[in-house]
Amino acid sequence: MVNQQETVSVSIWRGDEAGEFESYTVPLIAEQTILDLLTSIQRNIDPSLSYRFACRVGMCGSCAMQVNGKPRWTCRTLVRKVVRDNELRLEPLPNLPVVKDLVVDMETFFDKWQDAKGRFEPGDSVVREFSPITPDDPERKLADEAIECINCGCCYAACDVVAANGDYLGPAALNRAWSLVNDARDDAHIERLRAVSGDGGCQNCHTNAQCFARCPLQLNPTKSIAGLKKKAAMAMLRGKL
């Protein structure tokens, strides 16, 4: 339902790193999502506006951007929930290079997943005894708490330590590593602990919990990182690291 009386002034970042905000006045539609609003601007006002999305239902994690100063999924953010004094400010995710407008280059983000050994390592030998993992296994439960991440980058964008230290692996990569450290079938636990305790490793986390506060799935990377710190410290004290 369009309320012709009410409009919203939307400031959108245009251009690359050296760009600037441009303002668009559009009708305020209460039940519209931020992603709907962007599509409306692109179709009706400025076809050159660039932004990223795929699923539109909170499954792919590709539409994250800074909405009024906080990273959010635009597809799951209603305009009425975030609009203040009929104004909105949309920016690309911080801590990542801007490609154009609201699109950032995620390469560093995904490279850090690899740097943190965020992939399953099955080992070289043929599996003779398959490790049974029951749903109530304590390690399985720890992995469960971290495993639903869909790589949207909201935590990475919200992290103060990433902003201050470009080498820091960041909450998403470390959270992924934590889910694998708790996987009994993975064969690279010590290598992964080494990978997450390098100069940009888990010990850099300040426990500000901005990642936890901003995760759209309410995952808790801060807790995962605390677990990694403990495991890495114990491994180092035992001389395994």
Next chain:
Amino acid sequence: MKASLTMKLWLIQRLSGMLLGLFVVIHLVTMIVTIQGGVTAREMLDHTSGNWLVGAFYSVFAIAAAVHGSIGLRTVAQEVVGWRGGSLNVVIGGFCILLSVLGLSAVKGLVL
């Protein structure tokens, strides 16, 4: 591959922090108990002079504080000023030694 320097420093800072937490409590409780009824600096020094237990306690306290603070300062320098690399480690190492010497000279005044 060995554990990184930052990981080692992080662990040392955590362990020295635990030590400081315990020592601060012991220090404060001792001070509060000791000054009941009033005490002069002379009387205090009479108690601590030649007391090697006090000397050992405050020597460890001073070194733990120097180590803990220096590692924290290194992180602040890296994240706030962007200073990294060998020069930072040398300066922070020097700062840690300076703090330790100052702390130990205070302990010396207390015990000797």
